[in-house]
Amino acid sequence: MRVALFVTCVNDALYPRTGQAVVTLLERLGVRVDFPAEQTCCGQPQYNTGYRHETEPLVHRFARAFEGYDHIVTPSGSCAAMVRDNYPRIGARAAAEGRGEELARVARAVVPHTYELTEFLVDVLGVEDVGAFYPHTVTYHPTCHGLRMLRLGDRPRRLLERVKGLELVDLPGAEECCGFGGTFSVKNAAVSAAMGADKARNVTGTGAEAVCTVDNSCQMHIGGTLARLGSPVRPVHLAEILASTEEEPW
CATH class of the missing domain: 3.40.50 (Rossmann fold)
Structure with missing residues (x-):
């Protein structure tokens, strides 16, 4: 099972401990985690502000960075939702505008492999007790x-x-x-x-x-x-x- 961490912009810039925690957690559960260095922003800020065409290169880049992985795991519900919910919309709009099916194909390639962390733990790994201790x-x-x-x-x-x-x-x-x-x-x-x-x-x-x-x-x-x-x-x-x-x- 090939698993990649999509760390997101906010975590990379402001909360690196969260990304480190994901790797620590998954490795403790026996999962080897890769970190594709080519990853950048998923395009959510641009898309939410109305810059759909400017988001399209980031969809392509996301797909290239995570190509071939069985699971793409992110500690961000909003970025996971951007990929799962909005990438198909972006691809469909590009196709409807007569700019080909390539973007739609790229979007379809990554959508089913992208998981928010708790989804991956519960639905893919089938675990709820991850061996954690937090006395608070x-x-x-x-x-x-x-x-x-x-x-x-x-x-x-x-x-x-x-x-x-x-x-x-x-x-x-x-x-x-x-x-x-x-x-x-x-x-x-x-x-x-x-x-x-x-x-x-x-x-x-x-x-x-x-x-x-x-x-x-x-x-x-x-x-x-x-x-x-x-x-x-x-x-x-x-x-x-x-x-x-x-x-x-x-």
Whole structure:
């Protein structure tokens, strides 16, 4: 089984520990992980801002970088959703515009092989207890892309519930958006900040020591808001919790 890590721009630039945690976790489960150096952005910022044609070269590059892998694993629900949901749309539009079927073919080649981390663990490897140890109280925020586009359901919670030492507490209004929304937070800063403040207050109200998500973009927004409000709750990606052990704490 050939497995590649798609680390994403946010993790590469701001949260490298998350990518490291994915490799640590998967190797502990007996999976050899490759990291294709040719990978770049999946094109989500461009596509969401309306630059569809500018996104097309990135679709081609993604396909070239991950060609031949059985599974492409990413610790990002939003980037996994970009590939799975939007790549086919981009290819279909290009074909409809009379620019050939090549982009559609390229998109079809990578879509069925791309998995968000918790999908890969539960659906492909068939594991829920990954041997993790994290002696803290944690609350979980299901991100919009993971919840509504990938339909991750309870996979993340099932993994968290099997972590030794972890106490999982419910988050009020969990399914409400945190307000990040990619470029939404730039174009609608006031609304984004208000939504983030609501989410942060709910997180703090749980009494949890940490809040986790499957997307560091949302984690960044929630974490920044928590810090500005003076909350003691620590933001952490789910991959880092799952990679934690008694022998090597994160």
